[in-house]
Amino acid sequence: DSGVTQTPKHLITATGQRVTLRCSPRSGDLSVYWYQQSLDQGLQFLIQYYNGEERAKGNILERFSAQQFPDLHSELNLSSLELGDSALYFCASSPRGGAGNEQFFGPGTRLTVL
Amino acid sequence: GESVGLHLPTLSVQEGDNSIINCAYSNSASDYFIWYKQESGKGPQFIIDIRSNMDKRQGQRVTVLLNKTVKHLSLQIAATQPGDSAVYFCAEMGSRSNNNDMRFGAGTRLTVKP
Numbered sequence: 587d588s589g590v591t592q593t594p595k596h597l598i599t600a601t602g603q604r605v606t607l608r609c610s611p612r613s614g615d616l617s618v619y620w621y622q623q624s625l626d627q628g629l630q631f632l633i634q635y636y637n638g639e640e641r642a643k644g645n646i647l648e649r650f651s652a653q654q655f656p657d658l659h660s661e662l663n664l665s666s667l668e669l670g671d672s673a674l675y676f677c678a679s680s681p682r683g684g685a686g687n688e689q690f691f692g693p694g695t696r697l698t699v700l
Numbered sequence: 701g702e703s704v705g706l707h708l709p710t711l712s713v714q715e716g717d718n719s720i721i722n723c724a725y726s727n728s729a730s731d732y733f734i735w736y737k738q739e740s741g742k743g744p745q746f747i748i749d750i751r752s753n754m755d756k757r758q759g760q761r762v763t764v765l766l767n768k769t770v771k772h773l774s775l776q777i778a779a780t781q782p783g784d785s786a787v788y789f790c791a792e793m794g795s796r797s798n799n800n801d802m803r804f805g806a807g808t809r810l811t812v813k814p
Contacts, residue, residue: 588743619799629744629789629804642799676743691743 589613590679590692598698604665607695611658611679617641618660619680619689620652624673635660636683667699712811719777721808723790726771730792735764735775738807739786747775747788777810785812 589612599605611618620632622645631644635654646652649667654660664671674696678689713719725733731752736744748759750766750773757764763776773790787807794801 588745590743628806629791631799631802631804634799644800644802678743688746688749691745693741694743 588690588692590677590690592675592677592692592695594695595693596696596698598700599667600700601667601669603667603699604663605667605697607662607664607675607677607697609660609662609677609679609692611660611677612690615679615681615690616658617680617683617687618654618658619678620646620660620662621676621678621691622673623676623694624670627673629676632662634683641683664697669699672697672699709806710809710811712813713780715780715782715812715814717780719775719780719784719810719812721775721777721788721810723773723775723805724771725773725790725792727792727794728768728771729794732793733764733766733773734791734793735762735773736789736791736804737784737786738789744789780810780812782812782814785810 591610593608617636619634623629632646633652634642638654649665652662674694676691676694678691680687680689734749735747737747738744748762748764750757750764755766761778765774777784787809789807790805792803
């Protein structure tokens with residue numbers, strides 16, 4: 587158990603819908619990262635927050651957005667969902683903002699878009 | 701385009717043998733490399749990292765070798781155990797402090813036979 591929690595574990599929705607994935611980092615970690623893992627694209631970095639502020643941006647679509655709240659939990663919002671958005675979404679956290687710090691991954695949320 | 705890739709998608713070894721998992725990268729500007737282990741149904745787990753100013757780094761039963769001349773990274777696991785069965789990913793970044801360009805390889809599935 588990494589100490590990072592993600593909810594929900596599974597999510598099934600329809601195309602065009604909007605969903606919110608939630609992540610609680612390890613106690614004391616200030617930085618949160620979001621990743622997408624799909625069969626055809628593999629694991630991809632989406633976005634990073636540090637202490638409430640966006641720190642780094644990867645291959646995140648404009649339909650997707652995220653935020654980190656004062657209590658340091660984070661949410662990833664996915665809108666206008668398409669079939670290709672079906673994937674595992676992982677959240678990771680690290681104590682500090684530098685990407686080189688070890689990142690601890692949560693168990694993931696499996697999103698299925700029908 | 702530039703990419704991170706793995707030579708072998710699957711690797712099967714006998715328990716007690718040493719395992720070697722390979723990774724090729726094409727971005728000569730990559731400065732920082734990480735190996736992750738992902739067990740079935742779980743998120744990736746950090747194993748070991750290495751910076752481009754090093755060519756070898758050792759951990760507990762694991763060694764990472766970096767050959768910048770041929771842009772090749774390998775993970776060696778000594779005395780492989782059944783618990784080592786998982787998918788192993790390499791990841792590269794342009795800078796240890798910047799997650800913006802973090803990219804992952806496709807992954808190699810390691811199976812340990814008893």
